[in-house]
Amino acid sequence: MNNQKQQKPTLTGQRFKTRKRDEKERFDPTQFQESIVQGLNQTGTDLEAVAKFLDASGAKLDYRRYAETLFDILVAGGMLAPGGTLSDDMTRTEYCLFTASEDLETMQAYAQVFNKLIRRYKYLEKGFEEEIKKLLLFLKGFTESERNKLAMLTGILLANGNISASILNSLFNENLVKEGVSAAFAVKLFKSWINEKDINSVSASLRKVGMDNRLMELFPANKRSCEHFSKYFTDAGLKELSDFARNQQSIGARKELQKELQEQMSRGETLKDIIAYVREEMKKTSISEQTMIGIVWTSVMSSVEWNKKEELVTEQAIKLLKQYSPLLKAFTSQGLSELTLLLKIQEYCYDNIHFMKAFQKIVVLLYKAVVLSEEVILKWYTESHVAKGKSVFLEQMKKFVEWLKNAEEESESEEEEGD
DSSP states (O other): OOOSOOOOOOOOSOOOOOOGGGSOOOOOOHHHHHHHHHHHHHHTTOHHHHHHHHHHHTTTSOTTTTHHHHHHHHHHSSOBOTTSOBOTTSOOOSOSGGGSOSSHHHHHHHHHHHHHHHHHSTTHHHHHHHHHHHHHHTGGGSOHHHHHHHHHHHHHHHHTTSSOGGGGGGGGOHHHHHTTHHHHHHHHHHHHHHHHSOHHHHHHHHHHTTOTTOGGGGSOGGGOSHHHHHHHHHHTTOHHHHHHHHHHHHHHHHHHHHHHHHHHHHHTOOHHHHHHHHHHHHHHHTOOHHHHHHHHHHHHHTSSOOOSSHHHHHHHHHHHHHHHHHHHHHTOOSHHHHHHHHHHHHHHHHHSGGGTTTHHHHHHHHHHTTSSOHHHHHHIIIIIOOSTTHHHHHHHHHHHHHHHHHHHHHHHHHHHHHO
């Protein structure tokens, strides 16, 4: 029998000591919330005093860590639970955006509070945008009056560049759109935005974030038409917004049409089929012949890869335009369309440096192909040209114009002799 004492098993491995400063502090906004609520209760409805209190508190309280809590309190009076309801177990204040008067002046004063706070504590900028995005997703959890105030405030903040228009992505949430919340909110938002600045501010901001073509998405798919959008916002007193959306829709349709035309050309579709397609599109979209000839010209000139050598580019262009002159002719039945085309050619040759010397040859070709008439060429030469490359192109056209004038005079004298 082995009387030797059995050794107890030991745990092997290395033990690490955690330093106190490395331990992650537990997220507990309670004390922070109490400090902010207490301060707001003391300042009450005096927004100047609120701004001063927030400015001073940033030095003592951890705004960086509790940014969401801070903004929830300033907007709703307390911390918001998912969906937009106030957390029951937390201290609240009656002095916040949602309990303020529902008028533009009060909302402008609140916008100033947020503006001063973020200017003072720049690091809050990103957190504030995230807060607005979240609040927009919570819209169904708020009362109509709360939504109206938030919409007015958001419009003012957008107008003054305090937040990016990308926050509007939240309004395209399927549930908000389906229940009509997004469109109703957008009316109040755009009204306060336009009141603060103008429709140009709206269009510039939307373009900057690629949202200029997305406003239709404020409506469910079955109501996503230009007519419905136009009526809804015009009836709400926002005709400039419906005009902007209509214009964007039209630009989008033109781009699609141009893309389709280029594809048809690269597939080698017959001119007869291309002309029929363009005529059908004109009927469908009510595009004028003047607008259409511009689209056709751009499509033709974008349908090939151009040679980098100037002397070869002219030859290539003449060959291409000979092929497509019947297409250009089909959409220059009016003098104004001819002039539009001629101005497009002038701008194109100026904007594409390799084409500077090709202008006269292109015009002569299209004159011979009966696309451009002598009347229109003479009108362009004497009064209707644009400034782009004017001196170069007028010089190029000088001899041809003289020839046209002489031919016209000869024709007139022959007619007189015949009489």
